[in-house]
Every structure is written in C-alpha cells, then in structure tokens.
Amino acid sequence: xxxxxxxxxxxxxxxxxxxxxxxxxxxxxxxxxxxxxxxxxxxxxxxxxxxxxxxxxxxxxxxxxxxxxxxxxxxxxxxxxxxxxxxxxxxxxxxxxxxxxxxxxxxxxxxxxxxxxxxxxxxxxxxxxxxxxxxxxxxxxxxxxxxxxxxxxxxxxxxxxxxx
Numbered sequence: 001x002x003x004x005x006x007x008x009x010x011x012x013x014x015x016x017x018x019x020x021x022x023x024x025x026x027x028x029x030x031x032x033x034x035x036x037x038x039x040x041x042x043x044x045x046x047x048x049x050x051x052x053x054x055x056x057x058x059x060x061x062x063x064x065x066x067x068x069x070x071x072x073x074x075x076x077x078x079x080x081x082x083x084x085x086x087x088x089x090x091x092x093x094x095x096x097x098x099x100x101x102x103x104x105x106x107x108x109x110x111x112x113x114x115x116x117x118x119x120x121x122x123x124x125x126x127x128x129x130x131x132x133x134x135x136x137x138x139x140x141x142x143x144x145x146x147x148x149x150x151x152x153x154x155x156x157x158x159x160x161x162x163x164x
Contacts, residue, residue: 006108040084
C-alpha cells in the first residue's frame, strides 16, 4: 500500500531534519577540533555519522512504501559556541526537538491509520530516548567540571566512544 501524502511529506521533512542534525554535529565537531578537544570532536563526528544514517533509514523507508523522496534545503548551522557546556546543552535541546518531530509523525500515522509507519517509528522512539539521555548525561557532567583538568578528563573519556 502506497504511503499517504501527509505522511510522505512529514517523512521528507524528517529526512531534511536528520541531515541538518548531521551537519549540526559535524559543525560542533569542527568547533571542538579547533579548541583542541579531540575527544569531544570525535564524539560529535560519530554523532554526525549516526544522524546521516537516520536520514537514510527514512529515505529507504519512504522508497519502500512507494513514496517519493523530495529533499529540501538544509539550513546552515552555527559554527561557534561559548563553551563545551553550551554546545552540549544545544545538542540536548536539539535532540528534544527531534523527539517532538518524530512524535508528530507518529501522531499523523495514528490519524491516518498507517500502522506500518507507526511500527517503523518505534525504533526512532527508542533511539531518541538514548540520544536525549546521552546528551543530558554529558551536560550534567560538564556542569560539574570546575578545572581545565576535569575538562581534559572528559575529553579523554568522550574520545573512547565507539572504540570499546
């Protein structure tokens, strides 16, 4: 069964949001690299890659459902933050916004009785819980950092992401 136009439109918008998320995190990675915080940069670079993978999941799903992918413009992202804490606070807020967008697609899929889309989105619901928790954990730890040494310890720790 071909996907409904309303759901197709929302998923196309979500593809752009996921690509924008990837660009945001890549921009944050570059910011951290410029600050010589290579662990933070590594963490954000992996996050950027993950967001691009999310965009492709939506892309593939839309095609599988007989929909038409129509890529929109990806907005420019910030390039500077006042601190690592502020960058991660922005990342956490961004993940909360993405959760809201996914919830909106779920609500539309319920209205349209599109059970396949609702089932597909369950993976993203679980993923967003993890994304928000991960960003918030780093925010809370950064709030406790009071010395450059503490920041460097966090940098070292974040540099291990994906290497364990």
